[in-house]
Each structure stands twice: as structure tokens, then as C-alpha cells.
Amino acid sequence: MKTLTGAQMMCEALIAEGVDVMFGxxxxxxxxxxxxxxxxxxxxxxxxxxxxxxxxxxxxYARTSGKVGVCVATSGPGATNLVTAIADAxxxxxxxxxxxxxxxxxLIGKDGFQETDVTGITQPITKHNYLVTDVxxxxxxxxxxxxxxxxxxxxxxxxxxAKDTQNARGVFEYPATVDLPGYKPNYDGNRRQIxxxxxxxxxxxxxxxxxxHGILLGHASTELREFAEKTGIPVxxxxxxxxxxxxxxxxxxxxxxxxxxxxxxxxxxxCDVLFTIGARFDDRVTGKLDSFARNAKIIHVDIDPAExxxxxxxxxxIVGDAKRVLEHLTEIANPNDHSxxxxxxxxxxxxxxxxxxxxxxxxxxxxxxYAEFTRILQGEFRVCTDVGQHQMWAAQLIEYMKPHTHxxxxxLGTMGFALPAAMGVQVACPNEEVWAIAGDGGFQMNLQExxxxxxxxxxxxxxxxxxxxxxxxxxxxxxxxxxxxxATPMWSPDFIKLADxxxxxxxxxxxxxxxxxxxxxxxxTNGPFLIEFVVEREVNVYPMVAPGASISDMFEDPxxxxxxxxxxxx
Amino acid sequence: xxxxxxALLRDQPGVLNRSVSLFRRRGFNIESLTVGHTETAxxxxxTLVIDGxxxxxxxxxxxxxxxxxxxxxxxxTQDPNVTRDLLLVKVYAPPAKRSELMQLADIFxxxxxxxxxxxxxxxxxxxxxxxxxxxxxxxxFGIREMVRTGCVAMTRGASTISGPYQSQxxxxx
Numbered sequence: 001m002k003t004l005t006g007a008q009m010m011c012e013a014l015i016a017e018g019v020d021v022m023f024g025x026x027x028x029x030x031x032x033x034x035x036x037x038x039x040x041x042x043x044x045x046x047x048x049x050x051x052x053x054x055x056x057x058x059x060x061y062a063r064t065s066g067k068v069g070v071c072v073a074t075s076g077p078g079a080t081n082l083v084t085a086i087a088d089a090x091x092x093x094x095x096x097x098x099x100x101x102x103x104x105x106x107l108i109g110k111d112g113f114q115e116t117d118v119t120g121i122t123q124p125i126t127k128h129n130y131l132v133t134d135v136x137x138x139x140x141x142x143x144x145x146x147x148x149x150x151x152x153x154x155x156x157x158x159x160x161x162a163k164d165t166q167n168a169r170g171v172f173e174y175p176a177t178v179d180l181p182g183y184k185p186n187y188d189g190n191r192r193q194i195x196x197x198x199x200x201x202x203x204x205x206x207x208x209x210x211x212x213h214g215i216l217l218g219h220a221s222t223e224l225r226e227f228a229e230k231t232g233i234p235v236x237x238x239x240x241x242x243x244x245x246x247x248x249x250x251x252x253x254x255x256x257x258x259x260x261x262x263x264x265x266x267x268x269x270x271c272d273v274l275f276t277i278g279a280r281f282d283d284r285v286t287g288k289l290d291s292f293a294r295n296a297k298i299i300h301v302d303i304d305p306a307e308x309x310x311x312x313x314x315x316x317x318i319v320g321d322a323k324r325v326l327e328h329l330t331e332i333a334n335p336n337d338h339s340x341x342x343x344x345x346x347x348x349x350x351x352x353x354x355x356x357x358x359x360x361x362x363x364x365x366x367x368x369x370y371a372e373f374t375r376i377l378q379g380e381f382r383v384c385t386d387v388g389q390h391q392m393w394a395a396q397l398i399e400y401m402k403p404h405t406h407x408x409x410x411x412l413g414t415m416g417f418a419l420p421a422a423m424g425v426q427v428a429c430p431n432e433e434v435w436a437i438a439g440d441g442g443f444q445m446n447l448q449e450x451x452x453x454x455x456x457x458x459x460x461x462x463x464x465x466x467x468x469x470x471x472x473x474x475x476x477x478x479x480x481x482x483x484x485x486x487a488t489p490m491w492s493p494d495f496i497k498l499a500d501x502x503x504x505x506x507x508x509x510x511x512x513x514x515x516x517x518x519x520x521x522x523x524x525t526n527g528p529f530l531i532e533f534v535v536e537r538e539v540n541v542y543p544m545v546a547p548g549a550s551i552s553d554m555f556e557d558p559x560x561x562x563x564x565x566x567x568x569x570x
Numbered sequence: 571x572x573x574x575x576x577a578l579l580r581d582q583p584g585v586l587n588r589s590v591s592l593f594r595r596r597g598f599n600i601e602s603l604t605v606g607h608t609e610t611a612x613x614x615x616x617t618l619v620i621d622g623x624x625x626x627x628x629x630x631x632x633x634x635x636x637x638x639x640x641x642x643x644x645x646x647t648q649d650p651n652v653t654r655d656l657l658l659v660k661v662y663a664p665p666a667k668r669s670e671l672m673q674l675a676d677i678f679x680x681x682x683x684x685x686x687x688x689x690x691x692x693x694x695x696x697x698x699x700x701x702x703x704x705x706x707x708x709x710x711f712g713i714r715e716m717v718r719t720g721c722v723a724m725t726r727g728a729s730t731i732s733g734p735y736q737s738q739x740x741x742x743x
Contacts, residue, residue: 119584120587123584123587123588123591124591124592124595127638128638131583148638180638181580181641182580182635182637182638182639182640182641182642183638304636305632305635306629306632306633306635306636309625309628309629310629
């Protein structure tokens with residue numbers, strides 16, 4: 001019988017799982033795998049410049065395509081560099097498989113060169129992980145890993161393969177099924193519970209839908225829209241839920257939480273039934289828990305039973321897949337009209353959000369940039385943001401029309417995410433316009449990836465919102481730490497010259513009136529392009545809920561409130 | 571309130587580590603934890619006693635279920651069950667005290683498993699409360715060394731916690 005090396009088996013398994021691209025970086029312990037790789041030209045390998053970027057690129061790929069993203073690294077430092085991206089994928093439920101090489105079996109536990117206990121290190125940040133030291137286990141482990149990553153609540157799975165196992169030979173038979181008696185995700189929500197949810201919603205006077213990442217992960221955007229339209233219930237979208245419903249939809253209200261809109265947070269506080277689906281009541285959404293949605297009965301739909309009842313008391317818990325539950329619910333819920341309630345929220349919106357959307361200021365602020373984005377791009381783009389002020393503004397101010405067009409690091413809040421994740425998005429959607437938006441701080445955390453962008457000819461549009469500060473931290477220092485700007489002022493290199501060194505054209509914009517032209521120039525360029533927007537240095541993201549405060553206490557201007565009154569926990 | 575949970579685990583590398591690391595990370599307060607073989611090869615059984623309110627115990631159960639190699643978790647606190655802890659205790663026992671100690675051991679159904687001129691080792695299995703009472707009684711004699719295994723528990727009656735994983739073998743027997 002024909003035998004294969006472990007490394008060949010790994011490639012065969014990837015092909016069997018429908019993988020066509022992976023992001024990685026070779027090194028000693030993963031060399032047998034890289035030796036086999038050229039025998040499989042259908043497997044595209046993208047060489048990054050730092051393993052963290054391989055992880056984020058795999059995430060970006062998964063976040064857009066819905067397929068499992070794959071990243072590869074060697075043992076020791078290669079694997080530890082993946083850790084941040086794996087933790088990011090864990091927090092945001094992103095299906096990725098990370099493959100790492102491990103020192104030869106006889107050296108494991110002996111502190112061999114480039115040995116780290118990677119399964120130990122990643123245990124709390126993976127959905128599951130494996131150390132493979134027997135070549136006979138490889139097919140089963142790969143089958144299970146991809147199955148676990150993509151089913152139920154998706155998440156990262158790591159496979160650590162000893163170098164001698166990659167070299168060992170064995171018969172390759174890829175299993176058709178998995179045998180995991182302890183892993184049986186529940187997709188169909190309990191019918192009685194769904195009926196009860198429908199009853200609650202039918203009787204509600206001021207119902208509200210809070211839609212989260214689960215809608216996008218479960219490909220349930222259409223079902224969400226149909227449900228909202230039939231029942232007339234308005235929809236709010238969490239940071240990671242953004243783009244699950246077109247933002248110009250009459251029932252779409254916007255984002256809740258710390259930097260959400262006043263009208264949205266107020267709707268949460270006023271609603272009588274809060275139907276939450278695919279969201280997990282993160283502290284950035286709820287603010288002070290005991291004053292969150294205090295007039296509402298909460299219905300919580302989630303595929304992960306452990307999320308239900310974790311943070312808030314739930315009147316109707318439903319464990320199931322967003323798509324299936326919504327289909328069923330739409331079938332049995334009464335058609336309804338809540339325009340009076342929606343209009344009430346819209347009135348608040350008209351008085352409270354206008355200033356944020358349309359900057360009157362003579363200063364050049366990020367608001368000008370985002371307003372032009374929305375006007376010029378007309379929803380035909382995918383945006384990857386980093387973490388910080390620019391991220392919140394991008395969530396607030398750009399209008400997203402299609403699912404999976406807003407990609408960001410939500411749960412972990414990983415600076416340096418945008419550029420490498422955007423590479424993955426661009427690889428998943430080679431013919432679409434992809435924008436990486438980062439601050440001056442975050443961009444410099446992974447700027448080495450400009451080289452990958454060039455080597456792989458990725459036509460990414462890169463945008464740096466440069467305010468010369470670690471802006472979000474500076475904002476907190478201004479508001480809560482007596483304006484002591486400790487370690488937040490930041491010098492940066494000449495980004496345009498830097499881009500030029502990589503062969504990437506770019507332009508610096510210092511006035512609001514030049515924004516549109518720069519965006520047009522970037523779009524007209526056949527290939528990557530970088531724009532640096534040098535904006536007003538000390539602009540804050542508003543509205544805002546102070547950390548630990550109730551979402552009832554939003555402020556849009558620090559002079560409106562006594563900060564001490566709204567800060568519960570710093 | 572104290573809860574007794576019983577969990578069935580697949581014998582895979584790291585499964586105990588995963589469970590314990592989960593308790594640490596989520597801040598669950600574990601009073602005792604034991605693991606051992608079961609009637610089925612490849613499946614271990616973990617008994618843990620945890621102190622917490624209903625909500626946090628529910629979280630422990632749900633989080634345990636998220637581990638791929640955890641097959642079943644059951645809170646047996648409210649079910650009629652047999653809970654046993656095993657005690658080995660070495661007591662200071664000069665000849666003049668021996669008979670008194672032996673009487674106490676006898677009342678509790680404990681066994682003397684080792685005797686030397688000035689000490690003896692006593693073995694006792696029973697409910698944790700029973701063991702507490704016994705230890706309190708012999709403490710005045712002078713305890714030199716003591717170890718308890720932590721609880722194992724099993725519900726009374728013919729039904730089992732394992733369900734389909736061993737029902738075939740159960741039928742065969």
C-alpha cells in the first residue's frame with residue numbers, strides 16, 4: 001500500500017478540507033511540511049513577515065469567506081508569535097486552524113532548541129488543540145480540528161506536529177466522519193422556548209433586537225432582516241454585528257455600548273423585550289450590568305450554552321443556530337408594526353447624533369475622512385479596522401451595506417490587527433476593494449506586512465489616521481487621569497517615504513478638502529496605495545459611557561457632566 | 571452552598587489539565603477533586619465538590635461541557651447519593667492510649683492498618699462529615715500526619731450517570 005510522509009498527509013488533509021490558501025512562516029521544526037508543500041501547487045502559501053500577521057490574515061480570510069483560515073508556524077518563537085492572533089480568534093469566535101511544528105519527539109520535555117509547550121500555552125485560548133507524535137493520528141486529528149473549528153460556536157484549533165512525525169511514513173486514509181461523543185453542538189433551538197419567545201415579542205410594546213456577530217458567523221443576515229421586517233422590530237447591531245443588516249434599512253438603528261449612539265442605548269433602557277441573538281453581553285455593550293435593560297425581559301439566542309445566563313438574567317434562553325432559530329421564529333411570530341416606537345427612537349437620534357455625523361468643526365477631524373468614505377465608496381468596499389479611536393469612528397460613521405464588510409478585532413482589541421487581517425480579506429475577495437484603516441499606533445505594530453502586500457501583489461488600500469497620539473488612551477487620560485499624557489504622544493516616521501521604500505505609492509492629507517481626491521487617487525491606483533490623514537491631534541470619540549457606568553449616563557461633551565459622577569470603575 | 575458534580579471524561583492527554591485550568595481561569599472555587607477509572611476503558615470519572623451559588627455552579631457545568639473531551643457532567647447534590655471520602659491518619663498512640671483509640675476506631679468502623687510502639691495508622695472511609703467528626707475526636711491524641719482523598723460520589727438506584735456510553739455493557743451484564 002502506498003505510504004505518505006506525515007508532511008504529505010498534512011497537505012492532503014488540507015486539500016481534503018477545501019483549503020486553498022494558508023499564511024505562514026517556515027522554520028526548523030516545520031521544515032518537513034514546507035518540503036512537501038511544493039508537491040501540492042493547489043495549496044497557495046503566503047509568506048508573511050511575522051507569525052502574528054499569519055494568524056490575523058487567516059482570521060481576515062475566515063471573517064470574510066466564512067471558510068476556515070489556516071496559518072502555519074514553526075515551534076518555539078514561531079508558535080508563540082501566533083498566540084495573540086489565536087486569542088483574538090478565540091474571543092471573536094473565528095474559525096482558524098493553526099499548524100505548528102514541534103521539536104522531535106525525543107526532545108519534547110527536554111527544553112530542546114526552539115521548544116515551547118505550545119499546546120499548554122494555547123490551551124485557554126483555543127477551542128481545542130492537539131499535539132501529534134504518531135503519524136497514524138494525523139488524518140483523524142486534521143479531520144477533527146477542521147470540524148471543531150467550523151461547527152457550533154466557531155473558534156481556533158491548534159495542531160502541533162512533532163518534526164519526526166512529519167517525516168514518518170504511514171498510510172493515508174482520510175476519515176469521512178468524526179467520532180467526538182463529547183462534542184455535539186445544538187443547532188435547533190428548543191421549539192417550546194422559541195414559541196415562548198414569539199409570545200413575548202407578540203405582546204411587547206417596545207421590543208428591540210440586538211444582533212451580534214452570531215448573525216454573520218451563522219450567515220443569517222437575510223433571516224434577520226425577514227424577521228425584523230415581518231415583526232416591525234427595530235435592530236441594533238453590536239460592534240461585531242455591524243454589517244449584518246444594511247445600515248440604511250429603516251429598522252436599523254446603529255451600535256449600542258460605550259461608544260454607541262445615545263438613541264440606541266436609550267432604546268435598550270426603554271424597551272420592554274430585548275431579543276438578543278448571537279451576542280454575548282460584553283461589558284463594553286452593557287456598561288454597569290445591574291442597570292442594563294432594566295425595563296426589559298431578555299430573550300437570549302446563542303449557539304454556546306455557556307453564554308446564556310453568563311452575564312445577564314435571561315427570561316427566555318434559546319440555545320441554537322441563529323439562522324435556524326430566526327427561520328422558525330419568523331414563521332410563528334405575528335406580523336406587527338412598531339413605527340410609533342421606532343419613530344420615538346428616531347426623534348432622539350435626530351437631536352443627539354447629528355453633531356457626530358456632520359462635523360461643523362473647522363479643524364480637520366477623522367469625521368471628514370469617514371464622511372467621504374461613505375459618500376464615495378457607496379457601500380462597495382470591505383473595511384478592516386485596527387483598535388482605538390479610529391476603530392470606533394469607523395464603526396459609528398461609515399455606512400455598511402453588505403454582510404462581512406466591517407472586519408475588526410472586537411473582543412481582544414488587538415492593535416496591529418488591521419493590516420494583516422486586510423491581507424486575508426483581500427486574498428478571500430481578490431476582486432473587491434479592501435481598505436485597512438489604522439491609527440498611527442496600531443499601524444506601526446505590524447507595518448512589516450507592507451512587504452507581504454507587495455510580494456503577493458495585494459491591491460490593498462491602506463489608510464492611517466494619524467493624530468500623533470495613542471488616541472484612545474490619551475482620551476481616557478484626558479477624561480479620567482487628569483490629562484496626564486503618560487506615554488501616549490507618539491513620533492512616527494514619514495509614512496509616505498516608508499511606503500515608497502516598499503514601492504507603494506501614497507499621499508499625505510492635511511486638509512479636509514483634500515480627502516476626496518486622495519480617496520479617488522487610491523481607488524484609481526492599480527495596486528496597493530497608502531493615505532496618511534494627519535488629523536487634529538486631540539479629538540475625542542463621543543458619545544461615550546464612562547467605564548463601569550450605566551449606559552443611561554452617556555455624554556457627548558465632557559463639560560455636560562461631572563466626570564466623577566459617571567465613573568464607577570476606572 | 572456545596573455542590574457535588576460528577577463528570578465523565580475521555581482519557582485524552584491534557585483533559586484533566588484542561589478542566590483544572592478552566593476552574594483557575596474562571597475563578598471557580600474547588601474544594602476537592604478526584605479522578606479515577608470507570609467501568610468503561612478509555613473513560614475516566616471526575617468528582618468535584620465546589621462551593622458556589624446555583625448560577626456559578628451552572629457556569630462550571632456549561633464551561634466543562636465546552637471541553638471537547640468532557641462527555642457528561644451531572645450535579646448530583648440533590649439526588650439521593652452515596653458520597654465517600656477516604657482518610658489515612660497517623661496518631662500519636664503510646665501503649666496507654668491504644669485501647670481508647672481502638673474503641674473510637676471501632677465505633678466509626680475504621681481500621682487500624684499499622685501499629686508501632688508509639689503511633690498507629692487508622693484508615694476510615696465514609697461521608698466527609700463522618701470523617702470530620704472522627705478527626706475531631708482523635709485530634710486530642712495528637713495527629714502526626716493525615717491525608718484525605720477527596721470525595722467520590724454515585725447516585726443511588728439502578729440508573730447511571732453515564733447514559734448511552736455504557737448502556738450496552740450494562741445490558742450485557
